[in-house]
Amino acid sequence: MLASVLAVTGCSLFPDKADETEGWSANRLYTEAKDALTGKDYEKAIRYFEILQGRYPFGRYAQQAYLDMAYAYYKFQEPDSAIATLDRFIRTYPRHPFVDYAYYLKGRVNFDRTTGLLDRLFPRDYTKTDRGAALLSFQDFATLVEQFPESKYSDDARKRMAFLRNNLAEYEVHVADYYLRRGAYVAAAGRGRYVLENYATAPAVESAIAIMAQAYINLDMLGLAKDSIRVLRLNYPESSFLPGLDQSLAGV
Secondary structure (H helix, E strand, O other), X not given: OHHHHHHHHOOOOOOOOOOOOOOOOHHHHHHHHHHHHHOOOHHHHHHHHHHHHHHOOOOHHHHHHHHHHHHHHHHOOOXXXXXXXXXXXXXXXXXXXXXXXXXXXXXXXXXXXXXOHHHHHOOOOHHHOOOHHHHHHHHHHHHHHHHOOOOOOHHHHHHHHXXXXXXXXXXXXXXXHHHHHOOOHHHHHHHHHHHHHHOOOOOOHHHHHHHHHHHHHHOOOHHHHHHHHHHHHHHOOOOOOXXXXXXXXXXX
C-alpha cells in the first residue's frame, strides 16, 4: 500500500528544500546580496544576484547587480565569470553612469590574474611570464583613461598602466635576449626595435637598444649597428653595455 501511495504522489512525502528567496522583492534580494557581499560570503552574494537578475531583469537593481556580481566573482577567484559579466554590462548599458567602474574592474581582474596565492607565497619574475593578461589589463585601463579621463579611477589606472608598460617592455627584452643567445639575430633585432617603438619611456629600452646593436653586429649590418650604438651612447652615456659593444664592433 505504501509503495502504491509513493507511486501516485511521487516524492511529495519528501519535498525539496524550499527556496528561501521565494516571494522576495527586488529590493530585498539586492539588500540580502549586498549584505552577503559585505560579509565576504561571495558564493551567497553571487547566488542572490543571479536570482535577482533572473526574476527582475529590468530596473536599477538589475543594473547594479551586474557590477556587484562581477566584483563578487572577482573576489571569489572566478576571473572569467567576472570579465563575462562586465562585458555584458558594458554592452547592455554603455551609457551607464558607472560604466567607468566596469572598465576599471576589468583592468583589475586581468591585472590580478597572475597574483594568486602561490605567487604571494613564492614571488616570481612577472616579466618572464605570458604577457596576455598584462596586455588585456593595459587595454582596459587605457580605455578607461581615454574615455573617462576625469573618472575617480583614472589616476590609479594610469599608475597601473605605467607598471604594466615597464613589465611588458621587460618581457620583450627577455624574448629578444633569448633570440640573441640562440643565434636568431633578425628576430632579436626586431624585438628590440619593438620595445624602442612601443615602450620608449620604459627602463628596458637601454637593454633593447644594446640587443639591437649586438644583433646587427652579428648580422654584419654595421651601419645599423653603429646607429644603434650612437643612440645608446646619446641616451645612456654611462651604459654598461657600451664597452662590450665597442669591442664587438672593433673586432668585425
